[in-house]
Amino acid sequence: MSEEIILDIKDLKTSFELDDFEVKAVDGVSFKLPKGKTIGIVGESGSGKSITALSILRLLEKPGRIKGGEINFKGEDLTKMSDKRIRDIRGNEISMIFQEPMTSLNPVYTVGQQIRETLKVHQGLGKESGTKKGVELLKLVGIPSPEQRINQYPHELSGGMRQRVMIAMALACNPDLLIADEPTTALDVTIQAQILELINDLQKDLGMSVLMITHDMGVVAETCDYVAVMYGGKVVEYQDVKSLFKNPKHPYTVGLLNSIPRHDIDVEELEPIKGNVPNASEMPKGCRFAPRCPFATDLCVEELPTLDEQSDGGEVRCWIYTDRWNGDPEVKVNAKERTT
Amino acid sequence: MQKKELLKVNNLKQYFPIKGGFLGRTVNNVKAVDDVSFEIYEGETLSVVGESGCGKSTTGRAILRLDEPTEGAIEFDGTDLLSLSKSEMRKKRKDLQVIFQDPYASLNPRQTVGKILIEAMEIQNVVPRKQRRQRAIEILETVGLNGGQIDRYPHEFSGGQRQRIGIARALSVDPKLIICDEAVSALDVSVQAQVLNLLKKLQKELNLTFFFIAHDLGVVRHISDRIIVMYLGKVVEIADKKSLFDNPQHPYTKALLSAIPVPDPEIKKERIILTGDVPSPIDPPAGCRFHTRCPFATELCKTDVPELRNLDHMQEGHSAACHHMEKIMAGELQPV
Amino acid sequence: MFQFIVRRLIQLIPVLLGVTILVFSLMHLSPGNPAHIIAGENAPASTVEQIENRLGLNDPIITQYFRFVKDAALLDFGNSWRTSLPVSSELWPKFWVTFELSIYSTIFSIFLGLFAGIISAVRQYSFADISIMLVALFGLSMPNFWLGLMLMQWFSIQLGWLPPTGWGTPQQIILPVITLGTMGAAVIARMTRSSMLDVISQDYIRTARAKGLKEKVVIYRHALKNALIPVVTVVGLQFGSLLAGSVLTESVFAINGMGKLIVDRILARDFPVVQASVLIIAVVFVFVNLIVDISYKFLNKRIKLD
Numbered sequence: 001m002s003e004e005i006i007l008d009i010k011d012l013k014t015s016f017e018l019d020d021f022e023v024k025a026v027d028g029v030s031f032k033l034p035k036g037k038t039i040g041i042v043g044e045s046g047s048g049k050s051i052t053a054l055s056i057l058r059l060l061e062k063p064g065r066i067k068g069g070e071i072n073f074k075g076e077d078l079t080k081m082s083d084k085r086i087r088d089i090r091g092n093e094i095s096m097i098f099q100e101p102m103t104s105l106n107p108v109y110t111v112g113q114q115i116r117e118t119l120k121v122h123q124g125l126g127k128e129s130g131t132k133k134g135v136e137l138l139k140l141v142g143i144p145s146p147e148q149r150i151n152q153y154p155h156e157l158s159g160g161m162r163q164r165v166m167i168a169m170a171l172a173c174n175p176d177l178l179i180a181d182e183p184t185t186a187l188d189v190t191i192q193a194q195i196l197e198l199i200n201d202l203q204k205d206l207g208m209s210v211l212m213i214t215h216d217m218g219v220v221a222e223t224c225d226y227v228a229v230m231y232g233g234k235v236v237e238y239q240d241v242k243s244l245f246k247n248p249k250h251p252y253t254v255g256l257l258n259s260i261p262r263h264d265i266d267v268e269e270l271e272p273i274k275g276n277v278p279n280a281s282e283m284p285k286g287c288r289f290a291p292r293c294p295f296a297t298d299l300c301v302e303e304l305p306t307l308d309e310q311s312d313g314g315e316v317r318c319w320i321y322t323d324r325w326n327g328d329p330e331v332k333v334n335a336k337e338r339t340t
Numbered sequence: 341m342q343k344k345e346l347l348k349v350n351n352l353k354q355y356f357p358i359k360g361g362f363l364g365r366t367v368n369n370v371k372a373v374d375d376v377s378f379e380i381y382e383g384e385t386l387s388v389v390g391e392s393g394c395g396k397s398t399t400g401r402a403i404l405r406l407d408e409p410t411e412g413a414i415e416f417d418g419t420d421l422l423s424l425s426k427s428e429m430r431k432k433r434k435d436l437q438v439i440f441q442d443p444y445a446s447l448n449p450r451q452t453v454g455k456i457l458i459e460a461m462e463i464q465n466v467v468p469r470k471q472r473r474q475r476a477i478e479i480l481e482t483v484g485l486n487g488g489q490i491d492r493y494p495h496e497f498s499g500g501q502r503q504r505i506g507i508a509r510a511l512s513v514d515p516k517l518i519i520c521d522e523a524v525s526a527l528d529v530s531v532q533a534q535v536l537n538l539l540k541k542l543q544k545e546l547n548l549t550f551f552f553i554a555h556d557l558g559v560v561r562h563i564s565d566r567i568i569v570m571y572l573g574k575v576v577e578i579a580d581k582k583s584l585f586d587n588p589q590h591p592y593t594k595a596l597l598s599a600i601p602v603p604d605p606e607i608k609k610e611r612i613i614l615t616g617d618v619p620s621p622i623d624p625p626a627g628c629r630f631h632t633r634c635p636f637a638t639e640l641c642k643t644d645v646p647e648l649r650n651l652d653h654m655q656e657g658h659s660a661a662c663h664h665m666e667k668i669m670a671g672e673l674q675p676v
Numbered sequence: 677m678f679q680f681i682v683r684r685l686i687q688l689i690p691v692l693l694g695v696t697i698l699v700f701s702l703m704h705l706s707p708g709n710p711a712h713i714i715a716g717e718n719a720p721a722s723t724v725e726q727i728e729n730r731l732g733l734n735d736p737i738i739t740q741y742f743r744f745v746k747d748a749a750l751l752d753f754g755n756s757w758r759t760s761l762p763v764s765s766e767l768w769p770k771f772w773v774t775f776e777l778s779i780y781s782t783i784f785s786i787f788l789g790l791f792a793g794i795i796s797a798v799r800q801y802s803f804a805d806i807s808i809m810l811v812a813l814f815g816l817s818m819p820n821f822w823l824g825l826m827l828m829q830w831f832s833i834q835l836g837w838l839p840p841t842g843w844g845t846p847q848q849i850i851l852p853v854i855t856l857g858t859m860g861a862a863v864i865a866r867m868t869r870s871s872m873l874d875v876i877s878q879d880y881i882r883t884a885r886a887k888g889l890k891e892k893v894v895i896y897r898h899a900l901k902n903a904l905i906p907v908v909t910v911v912g913l914q915f916g917s918l919l920a921g922s923v924l925t926e927s928v929f930a931i932n933g934m935g936k937l938i939v940d941r942i943l944a945r946d947f948p949v950v951q952a953s954v955l956i957i958a959v960v961f962v963f964v965n966l967i968v969d970i971s972y973k974f975l976n977k978r979i980k981l982d
Contacts, residue, residue, distance in 0.1 A: 044528035045499075059885055061877070090888035103879040108901045108975060118887045158617040169887070188391035188555070190614045193599035197613055215529065218601030241605045259533035261562035263585070263600050264607070270562065272533030276498040292530075 003034035006177060006209045007056070012069035014048075014055045023280045025051040027233035028069070030307065033177075033226070038203065038210040040224035040241070042217065044256075044277050048233040049213045053181050056211070057090050074176065092122040095170035099182035101162035105154035111138070111165050112150035118172045137168040141198060160191035167198065174206060181213045196223055217260055221245060229253050232278055232288030235307055239314035249316040251333050252289045287319070295320060297327040343381040346517060346549050347403065352376045352412035354398050358622065370621050372398040374573035376412075380517065385543065385550040387560045389596075390570035393618055396553045399570075400519045403551070404438055405429055417516065434464040437515040441522035443506035447494040453480065453505055454490035457512045464513040476512065483508045484538055500531035507538065511546070519551045524559060536562055557600055561585060566657070569593045572621055572629040575648060579658035589651075589660035591668065592630045612675075628663065635675030636664055680973065684966055693745075695958040700744050702954070703947045704737065713945055714757045753952035758944050763952045767934070771956060773843055774926070774933035778918040780853045785860030786911060790900075792861070793868025793907075798895060800873060808865065815862030820921075824855035824928035841930040848929075856925045860914040867910045871903040878902070905975050912968030916961035 014026035026048040033039045041049045054060050056071055056078060071078040073094065078086060090096075098104045106114060115137060116130035125133060131150065138146035141164040154162055163183060170178055180199065184192035200223060203210055212223055220227055220241065227244045229237040229252065237250040248254045255273035275292040278284065284291055290300040299319055307317040319325050320333060353376075355369035373395040380386045388396040402409045405421060414421040416436065424432060440446050447456060457476040461467050467475045477487035483504040494502055503523065510518050520539070524532045540563065542548060554560050560567055567584045569577040569592065577590040588594045595612040602609065614633045619625055625632050631641040640663050648659040653669060667673040703710065711727040712719075728734055731754075732743065747753065753763035792812065796805040831851060832840035842848045875881065876899055884898040885891075923935030934953055941949040 044530060057886060059882055061882075087888045087890065090886055092888055096886040098879060098883065100879050104883045106880040106884065106898050106902070109898075117889065121888055160617055166883070169883075188618070189557075189599045190391060190595060191617065192601075193611060193613050194615075196601070197611075216601065217529075217603035221603045221605040222601040245603065245605050255530060257603065259530045260603055261533070261536060261556075261558040262603070263557035263561050263597065264602050264609075267562060270533040270537055272537060273530035274534075276500055276531060277528050279498075 003037075005032045006035040006074060007033040007211070008070075008072040009052075009056075010070040010072070012052065012055060012071060013067040014051050014060065015065060015067050017063050017065060021281065024233055024283070025064070025280055026055060027283075029228075029230070029233070029235050030069075031226075031228045031235060031238055033209055033211060035176075035209055036203075036207050037225040038212055038223055039226040039228060040212045040214060040220040041228050041230060042214055042220050042256075043230035044215055046232075046277055046280050047230040048280070049215075049230050050181055052230070053096070053179050053211065053213050056179060057094060057096055058086055059090075059096070088122070091118050091170070091175075092173040093175055094177045094179065095173070095175040096179040096181065097163070097166045097170050097183050099185050101159050101166055101186065104166055105162055107154055110151050110153055111157070115150070115165075115169050115172060118169055122173045133172070134168075137172055138165070140171065140202070141165075141168045142194075143168070159187055160194060163187065163191075163195055164198070167195075167202070171202065171206070175208060177209045177211065178203075179211045179213070182215070183212075184219065185215070192219075199223065217245075217257065229256070232283055233280065234288060234317060235315075236289065236317045237315065238307070243312065243314055247312075249310070249314060249321065249333060250289075250318050251293045251295055251320075254333055255292075287317075295327055295331055295333070297325075299324065299326050343384075345379045346382040346417055347380040347551070348413075348415040349379070349399075349403065350377050350413040350415070352399065352402055352414065353410045354395070354402050354407060355410045356407075368622055371573050371624060372621060373402065373409075374624070376570075376573070376575050378568055378575065378578060380549060380551055382516075382549055383543075383547050384565040385552055385563050386566050386568065387552040387554060387564040388568045388570055389554055389557055389560050391555065391596075391618055393572065393621055394570040395573040395621075396555075396570050397521055400438070400521050400551065400553050404433070404436060404519060431464070434466065434513045435516040436519070437510035437513065437517070438519045438521060439503070439506045439510050439523040441525050443502040444494060444499075447502065447505060447509075449494055452491050452493055453485075453497075453508075456494075456505070456509055460509050460512045466513050476508075479508045479512050480505075482511065482542070484534070498531075500527055500534060503527060503535055504538070507535075507542070511542070515548070517549045517551060519553070521553045522555070523552075525554065525556065532559070539563060557597065569596065572618060572624050574629055575661065576630065577658075577660040578648065579660075580655065583655040583658040587654065587658075589654060589658070589665050589669075590630075590662050591634050591636050593660070628661070636668055636673050638664065638673075677973070681966075681970065684969060688962055688966065691962055692959065695955065695962075696745050696748065697741070699951050699955050699958070700741050702951060704740075706945075706947070709733075710757065710947065748952075748955060753955075754948045756941075756946055756949050758941065758946040758949075763948050766949060767937070767952055767956070770932060770934045770937045771953075773931060774919065774922050774935060775960075777843070777849075777852055777856060777922055777925070777931065777933060778915060780849060781857035781918050782860065782911065782915045784853050784857035785864055785914065788857070788861040789864025790868050790907070792865040794872060794895065794900065796865065796869040797872030797876060797903075805869075809869070812862040812865045815858045816866075818858070819924075820855050820859060821924040821928050823858060824851070824925055827851045827855060828928070843929070843931040843933070852925050852929045852931060855928065856918055856922055860911075860918065863910060863914060864907060867907050868903060871906045872899060875899045875903045901975060905972065908968055908971055908975065912965050915964050916957075919957050919960060 010030050012026055012029045013024065016023040016025055029048070029052055031039065041052060043049045051064070055066050058078065066079050069079065112131055112134050115134040116127065119125040119130045119133055134150050135146045138149055143149050143161060143164050157165065184195050187195060196219065199210065202208065214220060224241050226240050228235045229250065231252050237253050244253065248257055258271035259273060261267060261270060273292050278288065286302050286304055287300045290296040293300065305317050305319045305322065307315050308321065309315050310321060320331055352373055354373040355371055357366040358368045358370060359366060376399060388399060390396050401407050403414055409422065416432070421429065421432065454473060454476050457479060458472045461472050461475065477490055480490060481487050485501060485504050494505065497505065524535050527535060536559065539550065543550060552560065552563055561581060564581050566580045568575055569590065571592050577584065577588065577593045584593065588597055595614045598609065598612045612635070616633050619632055627643045628641040628646050631637040634641065644663065646661040646663045648661045650659040651665060664673050710731065711724045711733060714727050715723045732740060751764055755761060756763055756766055759766065792808045796808045799805050828840045828851060831838045838847050838851055881894060881899055884894045922933060923939055926933045926935040938950060938953045
């Protein structure tokens with residue numbers, strides 16, 4: 001990839017350390033985000049996708065801690081910088097929006113107070129100029145009658161409106177990177193469509209890069225340029241979005257795609273992945289997916305494969321694509337052909 | 341083949357009073373369900389979809405009489421449910437079971453799975469006492485759990501497995517109708533698919549009837565025979581699955597369908613983005629409730645409540661409540 | 677806002693009437709004829725009768741009650757049975773002493789309690805947290821007369837820094853306020869801690885951090901205001917109980933306040949004074965709670981103002 005890389009995560013490890021054991025929520029995650037593009041981090045509960053996002057801005061709650069790796073943002077390693085420097089970056093160069101718009105805004109301050117706060121910290125704007133900018137931002141994110149809304153409290157707004165306020169707040173300082181952690185999961189579909197369109201438009205207009213955390217393959221397909229599929233704290237596959245859906249390589253990605261009930265086409269029988277999502281405290285020692293994988297061999301159970309670059313540019317963490325594969329040499333890992 | 345009506349809901353209204361003022365008078369009502377009628381045929385899956393506040397869950401609760409409906413009639417298998425006394429209704433619940441979104445909240449954490457199932461059988465007095473444990477093991481195996489897990493507690497199971505326990509409990513009394521209230525919404529996709537397949541399989545084997553409440557149209561398309569679309573307490577469209585997805589008539593249904601992201605980046609579909617939010621069900625808009633967000637709305641829509649209608653170009657049993665279906669179909673009315 | 681206050685004031689009427697009924701019954705349910713008490717044990721029947729007439733003790737009970745309420749509303753509580761002085765002139769100076777003591781103690785407990793509670797919450801499970809909670813537990817379980825005596829022993833008698841008794845000068849104020857305020861501080865500290873811990877784990881705190889705010893701003897501006905909501909209720913209740921519970925503290929430090937007055941007059945069966953004191957404490961309590969409710973509104977924007 002010849003593009004400028006804005007975010008380069010290398011072997012990130014984040015753990016929750018309890019008295020006598022350690023939960024490795026993120027266990028060696030690496031991916032790159034080219035400038036101006038959107039990367040989707042997709043996975044099910046416990047895959048470590050949200051913890052990855054929180055690690056970037058170092059917003060982990062105790063006892064969570066980054067144990068290793070690098071998070072390079074515009075040439076600086078976020079994991080190693082001072083608390084003051086990371087605070088300067090938060091909400092300024094990197095902003096974040098969250099899943100629950102209903103609870104992500106402080107209930108005791110008005111929308112305006114909360115937006116002004118960001119503007120004051122990073123740009124030193126006073127009350128008057130802050131309010132002016134705040135109104136502009138609310139207008140930008142499509143909130144009707146922003147002059148009135150800016151004086152309202154969060155509980156006076158609907159979920160969709162609150163998420164717009166969150167976005168306005170995130171955009172206040174023209175960030176280079178927007179981290180969106182399941183931004184539409186708590187919203188109704190018609191509102192989700194509004195918000196996704198808004199994020200897409202703003203990205204185009206402002207040239208932001210976006211890191212989109214989601215569990216919804218539909219959202220990934222519609223918004224992302226690149227996708228990292230996470231399972232059990234590791235990236236198992238990384239591809240550009242078209243290749244991922246057309247030619248998924250990892251058996252987990254394939255299983256995920258085969259599990260989705262589609263609203264646009266008829267699917268006779270869903271092909272679920274057997275078994276359950278593993279618990280982060282009792283990960284299998286070999287490939288994390290081996291216990292649920294239809295192709296797993298003893299090699300998969302014993303040894304963890306590495307995330308390797310493939311001839312077509314994608315990356316996959318699976319023994320099938322290596323010289324050491326000892327299962328069926330003719331094995332084909334393909335998603336079911338589904339077209340309208 | 342003549343289809344048998346198992347459940348018939350007529351003009352159901354469910355208003356929740358808002359208390360206020362000095363003495364706690366009823367100052368207004370939340371019109372959660374406002375004049376809804378439909379029927380469920382034996383052996384089918386009828387789904388209700390809609391966004392939050394559309395009244396889909398309230399409808400389910402009203403059928404179970406978890407809330408007392410304000411008005412209307414609910415006839416189940418020939419009996420008028422609303423005329424039953426509390427104890428008669430309790431007996432009727434043998435035929436009418438429910439599976440909730442969060443099975444964990446509805447399973448007693450201090451009871452083993454076996455105890456939970458046996459207790460359900462005990463309450464309805466189905467299956468002779470001595471055979472109950474054996475039957476519980478059978479049911480667990482039916483829902484894809486291991487019969488050997490009968491003496492475990494709910495917290496020892498994962499989310500998907502707990503939902504299976506919820507299903508097992510519903511099945512243990514051999515019901516006719518199961519109401520699934522967002523039963524798979526909280527599950528991860530890979531596990532959700534397992535549970536959906538299980539529900540389909542059970543339906544075939546046990547001739548169950550499902551009333552499926554969901555917001556995910558993918559799930560609904562997969563599991564349903566017929567679908568009701570609700571908006572702000574009203575039915576806006578009702579149709580068999582194929583007609584609804586291939587030939588949606590109501591502008592809301594169309595917008596809803598177009599709003600869902602498709603998991604295929606090659607498909608670039610035209611999207612109808614609705615403006616604004618769902619209005620409050622306390623003072624719903626007059627006329628067609630969708631008119632505040634509808635791209636086709638005219639003056640008529642602001643005053644007259646549209647009836648559900650079946651037109652020539654629609655399949656039998658497909659009807660929608662829009663004044664302008666014909667004009668929209670013919671392209672005479674353009675969105676604004 | 678104005679409407680809300682007016683409505684709350686109207687709602688106070690039945691509460692206050694209830695209080696007056698209770699206080700009024702106090703005298704009439706207690707055994708013995710007041711006229712006998714005033715006249716003394718060996719007074720002739722004619723004197724007793726004269727007193728009965730003067731006090732209207734032979735009127736129907738309802739009439740007596742309304743007269744009581746009417747007089748009380750004008751702050752006229754009759755004359756003391758013991759000293760024959762007007763009750764209000766005896767009561768007010770002492771009420772102010774107790775009121776001051778309670779106010780200072782409340783301020784003391786709020787500041788100490790909040791400060792300790794915040795530190796405890798922000799550094800959960802740290803040495804500071806554990807020590808603060810231990811001290812708070814002590815504060816809760818220590819009878820305050822004992823604490824008062826201990827303080828007096830150290831600071832007045834051994835170190836000689838502060839006067840052991842009296843009320844008025846700043847030096848005299850310190851020990852009683854600590855004595856009376858410690859339990860409140862402990863309660864508020866524990867409440868603040870749990871409330872803060874709850875708030876700190878909320879999504880909007882994460883949002884505040886994600887905006888790049890300093891940890892201090894996150895804690896004091898974003899967390900504290902939300903955490904105060906339950907604490908304010910406790911403060912209101914605390915104040916009421918301080919007012920009523922200052923008896924022991926006043927006795928220990930020989931402060932001439934209402935607590936001491938009430939005890940003295942109960943023993944002397946001087947009912948008008950007791951009645952008036954109880955009534956005043958109740959009224960103050962009710963109004964403090966009104967203030968609490970109003971400040972609640974300022975803190976919690978989710979409560980509608982209608």
